[in-house]
Amino acid sequence: MERSSIHHRANDNYAYTTNAETLHIRLRTKKQDISYAGLIFGDPYISDKGQWQHEEKAMSISGSDNHYDYWHIYVKPPYRRIRYGFKVHSGDEEVIYTEKGFFNEPPNDPGSYFAIPYLHQNEVFGAPEWVKDTIWYQIFPERFANGNPNNDPEGAKPWGSEDPTVDNFFGGDFEGIIEHLDYLEELGINGIYFTPIFLAYSNHKYDTIDYREIDPQFGTKETLKTLIEECHKRNIRVMLDAVFNHSGYYFPPFQDLLEKGENSEYKDWFHPHGFPLKGGERPNYETFGFFESMPKLNTANPDVKKYLLEVSTYWIEEFDIDGWRLDVANEVDQPFWREFRKTVKDIKPDLYILGEIWHDSMPWLRGDQFDAVMNYPFTNHVFRLVASQTIHARQFIEEMTAVYQSYPTNVFDVMFNLLGSHDTPRIFTDCGEDVARAKLIHAILLTFKGSPCIYYGDEIGLTGGQDPGCRKCMVWEEEKQNSELLNEIKALILLRKEERLLANDGKFKFLDTTGNENIVAYQKYNDARSVVILINPTDVQQSFTLPFDLEGRSLTDLRTKETTKDSQFVIDGYQYKILAFNH
Template sequence: MQLAGILHRPESEDTAVLADHQVLIRLQTAQDIQSVTLKYADMYLWQAGAPMKTTTMQRGLATQAAQYWTLTVTVPTNRLIYGFQITGNDGKTIGYGDDGLFTDEATQWAITGHYFHLPYLHVSDAELPPAWVKDTVWYQIFPERFANGDQTNDPAKVQPWGQGPVQRDSFYGGDLRGIIDHLDDLADLGINGLYLCPIFTSPSNHKYDTLDHFEIDPHFGTKRDFQELVDAAHDRGMRVMLDAVFNHFGTASPQWQDVVKNGAQSRFADWFHIHDFPVGQDAKTGELNYETFGTAAMMPKLNTQNPAVRDYLIEITSYWLRQLDIDAWRFDVADEVDHGTWRAICAALRAVKPDVYLLGESWHTSASLVGNGQFDAVMNYPLTQPILSLFNQTVTIADYVGKTNLQLCQYRQPNQQVMFNALDTHDTARALTVLQDDPQKVQAALTLMMLLPGAPCLYYGTEAGLAGGPDPDNRRCMPWEPAPKTTAMYPIVQKLVKWRRSQTEFLATSQLSWQIHDGWLQLIRKDATQTVVGSFNLSQHSQTSAVVGKTIVSAGLTGDQLAADGFSLQVLNKR
């Protein structure tokens, strides 16, 4: 028994309060463990003579190095002490609790100090994410490139729609009116969540160098237009998420310009990370004397630990909730802003709208940003990017499964269900381009993503087979001619989106498991009512599928034969 592989941390992602009186407990071990029994009780009742309860834990997901064990426990009194009785493949047993490992003897189990403690389970401490997010399929829009609905507000140097190649400073005239005009198209696709990249005043096409967070960029329209967009989206059952950039401002922002003008005497001098004055760039070395987002001189980094800055950011985000009735915020570069600021902002926003969805941008595993008074979820790149590697066959199937299972164990279960899952975004190359311009591989990747826990997101144009390399090529204009509905990609994407939304509760509560054959991967979701199987043939030859059931989507499936590179999503045993 590899004792070094045993790990559990109370009040972490290993213990998730699911509801009043209900907690999910998880244990990590090495892969040489035969079984795990959970021993638990209310400490006070146990000390008064009530018996300790024992329940066998379920063998859960396995990573490349570890095995996870899970159990959902109902606690009538909301107080809990618990310990793990672990049995190795060699038949030997050991106890594990708050003070580490101990011998599996009755006298040892009688010692209170051996047990982990959850003194009292408060549902409010669980910080359960908004329930509506589990039912959401998001659609990310880069507003400048989605649709030009009002040519009267076009920038001076606007280019004809879709003509390229796209440059970093290209303008095509996309605006809010264009989004409003196509809401019915998105509703037909099955979308019920709109994520808009920044729409606030900015000199750039991407708007991540904001000048005024309280105003809509005039090239996009007006607040009246945006209110119409929100109302029209809500009428169609769609939620709206805006993008906030609080790690940095643009150099044309009034706060930064005041610093440029007044130096150390500016009332905004301590709003930024400035090393000396006047602010600028050394003529010889080219070094900046202020901190920025990355190395971008035009994006000076905010000092978010300044209370005045925090108050201003709270004022901004609260305004759009109160006045325009948005439903969610996505926060750019969230991992470079201090946790205290996020706790302050998130608490203020939940006070305004308790079911607001708060999402942080992070490109790595970021459990420290989720919960604990901060975000409901983060952008789940570590979970979704390996999907592309799988279908490009730059990672083995076994390694893909191990890496994916590891990510599925990084967050509490309620948060995992609302993580933001996207194959591509405005910051990555398009999935179609990454997958060698093979539409069938994109369809297979989307099928796999739709089966995983989390809230899936489509990047605009995916349904029309839009390609694109790294930024700025990934921000091509949405192709409206021919209509997306006429493309080969559209019906598959539409079926996946609508099926995913029809299975909200099933995908939130069903067990997840994998089967790996020779070049063949199956992802299985199962509960008492049905079994759903995603099959992916990554080999170079046709294989016989043991799956027989209702087919939701497929490619290369003929009878029980799945062709090379084929995939299928099938429902079995539905009652």
């Protein structure tokens, strides 16, 4: 038994409440090292004749990655408090694992065990329920549609007349979006994420000049109100982009600092390293990256904090937005985000707070800061499986298992899953403009756990390389759209809405694919029903036998509506199957 690989901690993704009564507990062990894991648990205050009273329940493996097996169990402590440890077997060896280490017999002192002192209702992770059923569509407003040429910025190019560059404009605006809301509704979209819309110098608007003003190239505040009202009539939620890590170069407080230097009242709004301020390759003031046009804000400064929190509430109160996406969220101090959450949730409790973090995000997902983060590990693994084809199916399962196990399940339900964005190459380009692979990669997106997002134009096969190439004008001529891909994505979205388990109801696990490691197979299930997704990421036909006893039951192919009692399936290259059966 490899004792050094046995790991648990009584918080975060290893022990957490799914509701006020239920505790989900995980244990990590070396892969294929442990034959049995059981939970030993009891109330810390119940004993009989000096003997602590406890019971034991078997745990089950919920997944395996390259190095570890993950065991889990759900328990309901009768008095909403618990002390617990683990019994593990490996061959003839049996040990008890607790907070105090390893023992040959269960310790009698409950103080030796892991502790959850009390299951508090207000400590249950509380992301908005509506996010679980949301299919997002990311819009880069400058490039989606031009509905009013009269507000085009100076020098705007005719729509789609040239490739995007770092500084060209095409006149996309709110009126253009309003004109195409029927298109989004028909696609099945019920959430829109807008990249920044506030007054800024650039075409991407991540260099804010005024956080309380709409950039005039997009329209007016009245136009935005109309846009949001029209979205809400269609049951489409609206999420705006908040750039609180840094301002733009032409943000008035920064201009004041440039002009007055050490005598500026805004000196402590930023992080100057000397005066006069100098830009260039390495500015002498802190910035996002080393971009002189994006000076970093001092969010620990009370005046900056007050200003930004007032901005965050203004757009909720005046425009009834449904979410904030937080740019470069990991570079802003966490005390600020805690105040931000309390401030916006006091006004709108079901507001969605989404952080842009590209790495392990558990520190921000403990219920006191964000509801979710952009799930770039998901993006990366799906890309490598289908687009670049640099990992095979078994590797994908193992690597995604590690990601899935690194968060509580109720956190993963609302994670923002994406294939591409304004910061990454177009997925159709990454797939070599292969329609079959593009359809397959969207099938994974729309059947996986989490809240999926489609980057504008990906559904019609828009192409483009790294930023700014991924920011082309949307193509509206139907004859220039890839209708095969579009229709497939529409069908997948409809399936996700019709079959609750394809969204985020129930539980999730990868299936054992030992019989054919070229297949990705995962199950979404509850006590009454299962949906199984089979993915063939290779260009050759694969077969797979479901690891279930299906005697007396039939399966339904949710795409074709055909039924069968056979548990073996053949999947053509770059194809997938979505199968459902009742228990």
